[in-house]
Amino acid sequence: MARNNFVIAIDGFSSCGKSTVAKALAKKLNFVFIDSGAMYRAVTLYLLRHAIDLNNTQAISKALQDIRIDFVPQSDRTLIYLNDEDVSEEIRRMEISDRVSEVSAIKEVRQAMVAQQQQLGSRRNIVMDGRDIGTTVFPDADLKIFMTAAPMVRAERRYKELLGKGESVSLEEVLANLAHRDHIDSTRAESPLRQAEDAVVLDNSDLTQEEQLEFVVEEYLKRKSR
Ligand code: DC
Numbered sequence: 001m002a003r004n005n006f007v008i009a010i011d012g013f014s015s016c017g018k019s020t021v022a023k024a025l026a027k028k029l030n031f032v033f034i035d036s037g038a039m040y041r042a043v044t045l046y047l048l049r050h051a052i053d054l055n056n057t058q059a060i061s062k063a064l065q066d067i068r069i070d071f072v073p074q075s076d077r078t079l080i081y082l083n084d085e086d087v088s089e090e091i092r093r094m095e096i097s098d099r100v101s102e103v104s105a106i107k108e109v110r111q112a113m114v115a116q117q118q119q120l121g122s123r124r125n126i127v128m129d130g131r132d133i134g135t136t137v138f139p140d141a142d143l144k145i146f147m148t149a150a151p152m153v154r155a156e157r158r159y160k161e162l163l164g165k166g167e168s169v170s171l172e173e174v175l176a177n178l179a180h181r182d183h184i185d186s187t188r189a190e191s192p193l194r195q196a197e198d199a200v201v202l203d204n205s206d207l208t209q210e211e212q213l214e215f216v217v218e219e220y221l222k223r224k225s226r
């Protein structure tokens with residue numbers, strides 16, 4: 001079915017700064033920003049809290065029916081709610097990061113999230129970031145960006161972010177967690193992380209946030225005027 005809205009898909013490895021670019025772009029264009037990774041994190045939080053066995057697909061399918069995820073925009077950021085509870089902070093904790101790749105590799109979880117993501121982006125102009133947005137969720141996205149950066153650059157960014165939140169982790173642990181997630185994300189059977197053929201690559205190892213924004217805005221303007 002033809003869409004009338006403009007969809008921007010931003011995919012790439014963990015901690016590449018996808019959300020930062022996606023948020024800045026959405027703000028600049030007045031589009032709705034949707035962080036698809038936050039949805040997988042919220043599901044992970046729910047399954048861990050309810051001690052649901054990740055091998056029990058029946059229990060997972062049942063749990064998915066009890067999970068409602070909402071994005072609630074505030075003036076400065078968007079909060080994520082899991083069944084009426086604001087979990088924006090909790091889903092960023094290391095315990096969740098450690099398990100989220102495992103949860104997001106589960107077929108039932110992906111099917112449920114992809115359906116919700118397609119719904120969220122069916123009528124509005126959106127910027128959605130994730131791993132499979134340009135390949136599976138919106139294969140017909142109007143603009144696809146694939147982000148990447150050197151592993152150490154990514155680890156250092158993530159490490160600083162976690163320290164700032166008062167978590168005690170080492171740089172080595174963060175680097176290992178990223179490598180582990182990259183591996184699971186790109187080798188899983190269900191819509192693995194891969195670059196869409198028609199995606200534009202943005203390697204931001206040596207770029208400032210302003211330069212990244214400039215790059216994506218330019219790509220947007222090229223497509224908009226077509
Ligand atoms: O972007 P993030 O680090 O918050 O994502 C958390 C996890 O969710 C990550 O390990 C990969 C997974 N994910 C996914 O499989 N598909 C998406 N569209 C978004 C995230």
